[in-house]
Amino acid sequence: xxxxxxxxxxxxxxxxxxxxxxxxxxxxxxxxxxxxxxxxxxxxxxxxxxxxxxxxxxxxxxxxxxxxxxxxxxxxxxxxxxxxxxxxxxxxxxxxxxxxxxxxxxxxxxxxxxxxxxxxxxxxxxxxxxxxxxxxxxxxxxxxxxxxxxxxxxxxxxxxxxxxxxxxxxxxxxxxxxxxxxxxxxxxxxxxxxxxxxxxxxxxxxxxxxxxxxxxxxxxxxxxxxxxxxxxxxxxxxxxxxxxxxxxxxxxxxxxxxxxxxxxxxxxxxxxxxxxxxxxxxxxxxxxxxxxxxxxxxxxxxxxxxxxxxxxxxxxxxxxxxxxxxxxxxxxxxxxxxxxxxxxxxxxxxxxxxxxxxxxxxxxxxxxxxxxxxxxxxxxxxxxxxxxxxxxxxxxxxxxxxxxxxxxxxxxxxxxxxxxxxxxxxxxxxxxxxxxxxxxxxxxxxxxxxxxxxxxxxxxxxxxxxxxxxxxxxxxxxxxxxxxxxxxxxxxxxxxxxxxxxxxxxxxxxxxxxxxxxxxxxxxxxxxxxxxxxxxxxxxxxxxxxxxxxxxxxxxxxxxxxxxxxxxxxxxxxxxxxxxxxxxxxxxxxxxxxxxxxxxxxxxxxxxxxxxxxxxxxxxxxxxxxxxxxxxxxxxxxxxxxxxxxxxxxxxxxxxxxxxxxxxxxxxxxxxxxxxxxxxxxxxxxxxxxxxxxxxxxxxxxxxxxxxxxxxxxxxxxxxxxxxxxxxxxxxxxxxxxxxxxxx
Amino acid sequence: xxxxxxxxxxxxxxxxxxxxxxxxxxxxxxxxxxxxxxxxxxxxxxxxxxxxxxxxxxxxxxxxxxxxxxxxxxxxxxxxxxxxxxxxxxxxxxxxxxxxxxxxxxxxxxxxxxxxxxxxxxxxxxxxxxxxxxxxxxxxxxxxxxxxxxxxxxxxxxxxxxxxxxx
Numbered sequence: 019x020x021x022x023x024x025x026x027x028x029x030x031x032x033x034x035x036x037x038x039x040x041x042x043x044x045x046x047x048x049x050x051x052x053x054x055x056x057x058x059x060x061x062x063x064x065x066x067x068x069x070x071x072x073x074x075x076x077x078x079x080x081x082x083x084x085x086x087x088x089x090x091x092x093x094x095x096x097x098x099x100x101x102x103x104x105x106x107x108x109x110x111x112x113x114x115x116x117x118x119x120x121x122x123x124x125x126x127x128x129x130x131x132x133x134x135x136x137x138x139x140x141x142x143x144x145x146x147x148x149x150x151x152x153x154x155x156x157x158x159x160x161x162x163x164x165x166x167x168x169x170x171x172x173x174x175x176x177x178x179x180x181x182x183x184x185x186x187x188x189x190x191x192x193x194x195x196x197x198x199x200x201x202x203x204x205x206x207x208x209x210x211x212x213x214x215x216x217x218x219x220x221x222x223x224x225x226x227x228x229x230x231x232x233x234x235x236x237x238x239x240x241x242x243x244x245x246x247x248x249x250x251x252x253x254x255x256x257x258x259x260x261x262x263x264x265x266x267x268x269x270x271x272x273x274x275x276x277x278x279x280x281x282x283x284x285x286x287x288x289x290x291x292x293x294x295x296x297x298x299x300x301x302x303x304x305x306x307x308x309x310x311x312x313x314x315x316x317x318x319x320x321x322x323x324x325x326x327x328x329x330x331x332x333x334x335x336x337x338x339x340x341x342x343x344x345x346x347x348x349x350x351x352x353x354x355x356x357x358x359x360x361x362x363x364x365x366x367x368x369x370x371x372x373x374x375x376x377x378x379x380x381x382x383x384x385x386x387x388x389x390x391x392x393x394x395x396x397x398x399x400x401x402x403x404x405x406x407x408x409x410x411x412x413x414x415x416x417x418x419x420x421x422x423x424x425x426x427x428x429x430x431x432x433x434x435x436x437x438x439x440x441x442x443x444x445x446x447x448x449x450x451x452x453x454x455x456x457x458x459x460x461x462x463x464x465x466x467x468x469x470x471x472x473x474x475x476x477x478x479x480x481x482x483x484x485x486x487x488x489x490x491x492x493x494x495x496x497x498x499x500x501x502x503x504x505x506x507x508x509x510x511x512x513x514x515x516x517x518x519x520x521x522x523x524x525x526x527x528x529x530x531x532x533x534x535x536x537x538x539x540x541x542x543x544x545x546x547x548x549x550x551x552x553x554x555x556x557x558x559x560x561x562x563x564x565x566x567x568x569x570x571x572x573x574x575x576x577x578x579x580x581x582x583x584x585x586x587x588x589x590x591x592x593x594x595x596x597x598x599x600x601x602x603x604x605x606x607x608x609x610x611x612x613x614x615x616x617x618x619x620x621x622x623x624x625x626x627x628x629x630x631x632x633x634x635x636x637x638x639x640x641x642x643x644x645x646x647x648x649x650x651x652x653x654x655x656x657x658x659x660x661x662x663x664x665x666x667x668x669x670x671x672x673x674x675x676x677x678x679x680x681x682x683x684x685x686x687x688x689x690x691x692x693x694x695x696x697x698x699x700x701x702x703x704x705x706x707x708x709x710x711x712x713x714x715x716x717x718x719x720x721x722x723x724x725x726x727x728x729x730x731x732x733x734x735x736x737x738x739x740x741x742x743x744x745x746x747x748x749x750x751x752x753x754x755x756x757x758x759x760x761x762x
Numbered sequence: 763x764x765x766x767x768x769x770x771x772x773x774x775x776x777x778x779x780x781x782x783x784x785x786x787x788x789x790x791x792x793x794x795x796x797x798x799x800x801x802x803x804x805x806x807x808x809x810x811x812x813x814x815x816x817x818x819x820x821x822x823x824x825x826x827x828x829x830x831x832x833x834x835x836x837x838x839x840x841x842x843x844x845x846x847x848x849x850x851x852x853x854x855x856x857x858x859x860x861x862x863x864x865x866x867x868x869x870x871x872x873x874x875x876x877x878x879x880x881x882x883x884x885x886x887x888x889x890x891x892x893x894x895x896x897x898x899x900x901x902x903x904x905x906x907x908x909x910x911x912x913x914x915x916x917x918x919x920x921x922x923x924x925x926x927x928x929x
Contacts, residue, residue, distance in 0.1 A: 042771050042774070042775055042788070042871060042874075043771070043871055043872075043874075043875050045775075046774075046778060046856060046857055046858075046867070046868060046871060047849070047854040047855065047856060047857060047868075047871070047872075048854065048855060048856075048857045049853060049854065049855075050849065050850045050853050050854055050855045051855065051859075053846075053850060077843070078846060079859070079860070080838040080842060080843060081838070105836075106836055108837075108838075109829075109836040109837035109838050110836070110837070111822055111825035111827060111829075111830035111835060111836065111837055112818075112821045112825075113837075114819050115817050116817060118813065118817070118819050121810060130814065131819075131820070132810045132814075133810065133813040133814065133817070133818065133819055133820075134806075134810060134813060135809070135813060135817065478818065478820050478821045482819045482820055483820055488819040490819075520859070520860045521860060522837070522860060522861070523860065523861060
C-alpha cells in the first residue's frame with residue numbers, strides 16, 4: 019500500500035473556498051516539522067532525594083526509556099523500580115493539565131468542585147489578589163503555606179511577603195535528627211560510608227526494602243567486605259533477613275537499647291579514644307556523662323526492650339571494637355515514629371561519636387558537594403520585612419524547631435481548627451497531600467475551613483478537592499536544575515537535571531509561580547537590580563552554572579551532564595558545631611531550653627498498650643512506592659495496589675481472624691477497616707499497615723478507593739503536648755498509636 | 763463534506779473544546795441538527811462537564827487519549843507516536859506540540875479529512891484499525907459518566923460511526 023502525501027493545509031489557506039471541515043482541521047493542525055531523531059540525554063531522578071543519574075532515550079518529545087547513568091556516584095549506573103517507572107509520572111493520564119478554578123463553593127471529598135479552565139494569567143492574578151487581600155486585612159499570619167522551603171526563588175517570594183506560617187512534613191521525617199546533628203556533630207549528613215564499615219547497627223531502618231539504591235548497594239558491599247550487620251526491628255524485614263543478627267524489639271524501645279550501649283561503651287572505656295579525646299567535648303563533661311549513663315544498664319534495657327542484656331553488652335562491645343562502625347539515623351524510621359525520637363537520635367549520634375567515625379571512613383561523613391549560588395547571592399534582594407505573627411502550628415513553643423524552621427504537620431489541624439480558629443484566611447499547598455498528615459480527616463476539616471486555597475501538584479490528590487484554584491506542576495522530567503551529590507559524596511559531583519520533554523499541557527514549575535506571584539505582590543524583590551529588569555529563571559540558571567564553574571551556561575552543561583572533581587578524602591579535624599568546633603556528646607545548649615536535656619534521657623513512646631487498645635500499631639512504606647505519591651503510577655500500582663492489616667498467625671488465631679477477613683483497627687483517634695494478611699514476620703503483639711493507600715478521590719483511576727489511610731488512626735498532636743513530653747526535636751509520632759483489633 | 767466525514771469532523775471538534783456557541787454554529791454548518799438541540803442553552807454547564815470528564819484535577823474518568831486506553835494506560839505511548847507518523851505522512855501535525863497526538867478529537871478530525879479527500883479504502887481501514895478501535899470503549903465511559911445530553915449524544919454518535927460498516 020502506498021500513501022500519497024498531500025498538503026491538506028493548503029486547502030485551508032485557500033480562504034473562502036475552504037470547506038467548514040478544512041477550517042476546522044486547520045484550527046488544530048499545522049504544517050509538519052521535521053521528525054526528530056532518537057537522542058540520549060543525561061538528567062537526574064526526582065523521585066527521591068539521592069537523585070540518581072539517568073540516561074534517557076527521547077524521540078519526538080516523548081520519553082522512550084530511562085536507565086542508570088554510568089559513572090554516577092549516587093546510583094552507580096543503576097535505577098530502582100521507581101526510577102525506571104519514572105516516565106509514568108509525566109505520562110499519567112490523570113495528571114493536572116491546566117489551571118482550573120472551582121465553581122461550586124462547597125468543599126469536600128464528595129463534592130464536585132465544578133472545575134472550569136482558566137488561563138495562568140487569571141490564576142496568578144486571583145491568587146496574588148487573594149493572598150494580598152488576606153495579608154492586608156488580617157496580617158501575614160493569615161497566610162498558610164504548606165510547601166517546601168525551596169527552591170531558592172520560592173524562599174525569596176515567602177521572605178518578600180513575610181510568610182510566618184510555612185509548614186512542611188519534616189516533623190514526619192528527619193527534623194529531630196537535623197536539630198540534634200546540628201548540636202552534636204555540626205549538621206545532618208546523608209552520607210553513610212557503609213562500604214567501608216565493619217559493623218552496621220540498624221534501629222528499624224529497612225534499608226533494602228526502602229530501595230534508596232545508593233544505601234542498598236552500600237550495605238550489600240559492606241557485607242561482601244565482611245561487615246557485620248545487626249538489626250533491631252519488630253518486623254522481620256528485608257534488611258532483617260539480610261542481617262547477621264535480628265532482634266524483634268518491642269516497638270518504641272530502641273532508645274533503651276541505645277542508652278544501654280552507651281552505658282557499656284563508656285563504663286568499659288571502649289570508645290575511640292583518639293577521636294573522642296581530640297574532637298569531642300567528652301573531656302569537658304566526662305563526669306556528667308559517666309554519671310548520667312550509669313542508670314541505663316543492659317539489665318534495665320532488657321526489661322524495657324525485651325532484648326537480652328547479654329546481647330546488648332556483646333553488641334555494644336563488638337560495635338566499639340570491630341573497626342569502623344556506624345549506626346545510621348535516616349528519616350521517618352527512628353526520627354519521627356515515636357515521641358522519644360529526639361532522645362533516640364541524640365543517643366545514636368553519641369554512639370557514632372564514641373565509635374569515632376564522624377567524617378571518617380566507614381562512618382557518617384559530610385558531603386563534599388560543591389556549593390551553587392542561590393538567587394539571593396546572584397541578585398541581592400532589598401532587606402526582607404520582619405516576620406511577625408502567631409504560629410498556627412505552635413512552633414514557637416518548641417525553640418529548637420522554631421530555630422530550624424522545619425515542620426510541623428502533626429500540629430497543623432489542631433492549630434487551624436482549635437487554637438487559632440479563623441486565623442488562616444488563605445492557603446498555598448505545593449506537592450503535599452493531606453493524606454500525609456497524621457489524622458487526615460482532621461486535616462480535611464481544617465482545609466475546608468480556610469476561605470481560599472490554591473493547590474499545585476503533578477497528580478490529582480484528595481487535597482485538590484479542597485482547592486479554589488488548582489495549578490498543574492511540571493515533573494522532574496520537565497524541569498531544569500543543577501543537582502549536587504549529597505548522598506554519596508566522597509568527592510564533588512554535580513549532575514544536570516534537564517527537561518527531557520517540554521512540559522505537558524500547561525504545566526509550570528513552582529519557581530515560575532514564585533516569580534509571577536512575586537512580581538504581582540512584591541515587585542521590588544524580583545528585579546535583577548533596583549529599577550532593573552525582572553529576574554529571568556533561565557538567565558538565573560545560566561548564572562548559577564557559570565559561577566559554579568560547570569560551564570559557560572546551562573545549555574553547555576547539559577551537553578556534558580556531569581561535573582566531577584575527584585579528590586582524596588581528607589577527614590575533618592574541626593567540626594562546625596553550634597557553639598564550637600568539637601563534636602558534642604553533652605549538649606549544653608539543650609539545657610538552656612525548657613523541655614530539653616543535655617544528654618538523652620529515657621522516655622517511653624507516646625501511646626502504650628492498654629486494656630482498651632492492647633496492640634502496637636506499626637506502619638511502613640512499601641519498597642515499590644514513594645510515600646503516598648506513587649499509588650496512581652500504573653506500573654507501581656500493579657505491583658502493589660492496596661494495603662492490608664498484617665498480623666502474626668498466632669495473633670490472628672487468638673482473635674479468630676483468618677487470611678483475607680476484614681478487621682477493624684480502632685485507636686483513640688479513629689478506626690479503619692481492611693483485610694487481614696497473616697505473616698510470621700511480625701511480633702504477635704503488633705499489627706502493621708502500609709502507608710500511602712486510601713486515596714478517596716474516586717477519579718484517581720488506579721489508586722482511587724483502594725486500601726485505607728493508615729494515618730486515620732494516628733492521633734495528631736499539639737505543640738504543648740510535644741513540649742511537655744520532651745519532644746523538643748519535633749517528632750510527629752507517626753507510628754505512635756496502639757489499637758484494638760476486631761473482626762468485622 | 764460527506765455525511766460521515768462531517769459527523770467525524772464535528773465530533774472531533776466536540777471532543778477538543780467545550781465551546782457551546784462555536785459548536786452550535788458548527789452544528790449548523792455541518793448539518794448536525796440533533797447536536798444543536800442537545801447543546802441547547804448550555805454555555806457554562808458544557809465546560810464544567812467537559813472538564814469533569816476529560817481534564818479533571820481530581821482524576822480523569824474518561825481520558826481522551828488513545829494511549830491511556832492501552833494495556834498499560836499512560837500518555838505519549840505507542841499510539842501517540844503512531845498518530846504522529848500518520849499525520850506527518852500528510853505533511854501536518856497537531857498545533858499543540860506539547861500535547862499528545864492521539865487525542866480522540868484529533869484522530870476524528872484527521873479521519874474526517876482522510877474521508878473527505880477520497881483516500882482509498884485500504885488506507886481508511888488501516889487508520890481505523892490502528893487508531894479508532896478504542897473509541898467505542900471510550901464512548902461507553904463518556905456515556906456512563908457524563909451529566910450533559912450533548913456528550914451523551916456525542917458518545918452514542920461517535921460509537922455508532924466507528925462501529926458502522928459503512929464509514
